[in-house]
Amino acid sequence: MKTVAIIPVRGGSKSIPLKNIRKLNGRPLVFWTIDAALQCKWIDEVYVSTDCDEIKKCVTAYDRQHNSRLFCIDRDQATATDFASTESALLDFVSKVDSDYVVLLQATSPLTEAYQLDEAFEKYFTERFDSLLSVVPQKRFIWEKSNENGLGKPLNYSPNNRPRRQDFDGYLVENGAFYITKTELLKKTEVRVSGEIGLYEMPEDTYFEIDEPEDWIIVESLLRKKTKKLEKRKIKLFATDCDGVLTDAGMYYSKDGDTLKKFNTKDGMGFAILREHGIKTAILTGENSPIVSKRAEKLNINDVYLGCKDKVAAMEELLLKYNISFDEVAYIGDDVNDISLLEKVGFSFSVADAVAPVKNITKYTTNRKGGEGAVREAIDFLLKDEV
Numbered sequence: 001m002k003t004v005a006i007i008p009v010r011g012g013s014k015s016i017p018l019k020n021i022r023k024l025n026g027r028p029l030v031f032w033t034i035d036a037a038l039q040c041k042w043i044d045e046v047y048v049s050t051d052c053d054e055i056k057k058c059v060t061a062y063d064r065q066h067n068s069r070l071f072c073i074d075r076d077q078a079t080a081t082d083f084a085s086t087e088s089a090l091l092d093f094v095s096k097v098d099s100d101y102v103v104l105l106q107a108t109s110p111l112t113e114a115y116q117l118d119e120a121f122e123k124y125f126t127e128r129f130d131s132l133l134s135v136v137p138q139k140r141f142i143w144e145k146s147n148e149n150g151l152g153k154p155l156n157y158s159p160n161n162r163p164r165r166q167d168f169d170g171y172l173v174e175n176g177a178f179y180i181t182k183t184e185l186l187k188k189t190e191v192r193v194s195g196e197i198g199l200y201e202m203p204e205d206t207y208f209e210i211d212e213p214e215d216w217i218i219v220e221s222l223l224r225k226k227t228k229k230l231e232k233r234k235i236k237l238f239a240t241d242c243d244g245v246l247t248d249a250g251m252y253y254s255k256d257g258d259t260l261k262k263f264n265t266k267d268g269m270g271f272a273i274l275r276e277h278g279i280k281t282a283i284l285t286g287e288n289s290p291i292v293s294k295r296a297e298k299l300n301i302n303d304v305y306l307g308c309k310d311k312v313a314a315m316e317e318l319l320l321k322y323n324i325s326f327d328e329v330a331y332i333g334d335d336v337n338d339i340s341l342l343e344k345v346g347f348s349f350s351v352a353d354a355v356a357p358v359k360n361i362t363k364y365t366t367n368r369k370g371g372e373g374a375v376r377e378a379i380d381f382l383l384k385d386e387v
Contacts, residue, residue, distance in 0.1 A: 003121075004045045004099040005037040008089040009107050010080040011052025015212050020050075020107045021058040025223045028058050029210065032110035032223070038069060039114030042121035043103065047073045049093050051080040073097070087192060099183045104192055108210040109177040110223055112202075117178065120200040124180050130195025131181040136207045139170035175202060176209050228363065231347050232382050236328040237318060238274050240375055242285035242292050244334035245351055248371030261291050264371055270379035271299045277383060280322055284311045286337060311341040332378050333358060334370055349378040 009020035009030055021028040030048065037046040046069055048059045056072045073096065079088040090104060103121075105112070116134075124132040141162075146153035156171060157163060179192045186192065208219050243249050247261045271281050280302045285292060288307035296304045303321075305314045319325060331341055332349035335358060342348040342361055350362040351374040359365050364381060368374040 001101070002044050002099045003042055003101040003103065004047060004097055005040075005043045005103045005105050006047050006049055006090065006093045007033055007037065007105045007107055008049045008075065008079075008086060008093070009052075009055055010050060010075065011055055012080060012082065014082070016210070016216065018052075018054065019210065019216075021055050024110060024210075024216070025220055025227060029110060030055070030059065030107040031062060033105050033107045033112060034059070034062060034070065036112045036114045036117055037103075037105055040117040040121070042118065045069055045071065045097075047071050047093065047097060049073050049075040049089060051075045051077055087190060090186060090192060091190060094183050094186060102181060102183050102186060104179040106176050106178070106209065109175065109206065110210070110219060111206045111208070111226065112177045116200070116202055120178065120180065123200060124198060127198055128196075129198035130185055131179065131193035132198035132200060133179045133193050134175055134177040134202050134206075135172040135199050136175045136202050136204055137170055138173050138204075138207065139165050139168050142171075172199060172201065173207070175206050177202060177206060228347075231327075231363075232330075234328050234346055235279060235330045235382060236324050237280040237282060237322060237330070238379065238382070239282040239284055239315065239318075239329060239331045239345075241333045241335075241338055242283055243287055244354075244370040245332055246283070246295070246371065246375060248369065249334070249353075250371075259289065259291070261289070261295075262371055263295055264373050264376070266373040267375040268299050270376035271301065273383065274379060275300065280318075282318060284308045284314050284331075284341070311338065312344060315341055315344075330378075330382055332366075332375060347382065349381075 007030060011018060013019045016022060020030045024032065034046060037043055050056060050072065059072050062070060073093065075089060076092045078084065079092050094102060120132060120134065141157050142155040143152045144155055145151065181193055185194055205222050208215060208222065210216055210219050240246060246263055246267055250262065253259060274281055282303040283292065283296050283301055284305045286308055292306060293304060303318060308314050315329065326344045327346040329345040330347040330349065331345045332351065333342055334351050334354040336355060338358060339361065342358065348362040350358045350365045351368070351370040352366050353369040364378065366374040366377040368377050
């Protein structure tokens with residue numbers, strides 16, 4: 001049994017020129033749909049069908065580790081006009097690629113996730129549908145003009161018994177994200193879904209497709225929020241600078257000339273919370289102070305690098321030690337010597353009084369200053385399911 005995915009994209013988009021490879025949240029639009037398709041356990045091969053050499057070049061540059069399952073295929077020019085149907089592109093595709101099942105994925109629905117495709121295929125095969133499509137629930141009151149005079153007629157409720165939104169079942173609408181069907185059935189009927197058709201309900205925010213510039217703004221905002229949530233959930237190691245982050249960067253001396261540092265107890269509780277979540281902790285500091293070692297010991301910090309001049313190299317040691325990647329690391333810093341590491345990690349933080357070049361590159365800047373609970377604020381933000 002062979003299941004293939006087709007993502008039809010053309011170069012002739014009018015409302016947003018070359019929208020399928022325009023950067024959305026820092027990546028070409030089509031890459032988000034490719035991600036979901038390649039990560040779906042049911043899909044054997046993923047094909048981007050296009051008539052545009054520029055799109056082909058862009059797709060070829062997609063993460064090369066997946067190239068064994070990702071292909072670009074030429075799309076017949078007749079199926080890529082302003083008036084051609086998506087079905088024509090589908091039929092052109094299945095005439096060239098052998099398969100038992102085919103899933104049509106839309107590049108204009110970048111909010112689609114792999115787990116949704118997995119669940120949809122599970123439902124499709126378990127309940128033995130001929131076809132299946134994605135839908136979203138909508139709670140809107142629908143009207144139509146009942147005659148030429150423009151009189152209105154309600155279609156899904158009675159004005160005499162208007163339901164509250166929370167009590168209203170609403171209706172389901174196609175969101176255009178994906179369509180699954182048997183290849184043989186597609187060839188026979190020449191439509192994307194037919195026979196006994198199943199429905200897979202997706203979250204309401206996936207209602208949005210990118211057709212117009214206004215859609216782009218909405219979807220980019222939603223995708224940015226979703227991406228931050230996913231990045232946060234991946235974190236397995238939380239690392240921090242010391243002076244200016246765990247401390248207020250002040251230099252305190254006793255009457256005998258001993259150096260003192262001021263830490264914040266709220267940060268200490270934050271590290272305890274990280275341990276409860278199974279997240280490793282580390283301090284990477286350019287200072288070589290026994291005070292830092294004692295504080296780290298008291299807080300049960302897993303790893304401490306003192307006198308650390310190359311924080312990227314130190315982090316690479318930790319990645320090998322814990323068998324993780326930069327994407328699974330969060331780091332909080334405050335000064336220019338933190339920038340090289342902040343640019344590599346999966347989630348970057350800066351404190352409120354960090355220097356401007358650091359603030360400009362981090363994903364989150366705390367409201368609190370270093371030494372005033374900024375690390376605890378970063379930890380709380382990392383662990384809550386909001387952005």
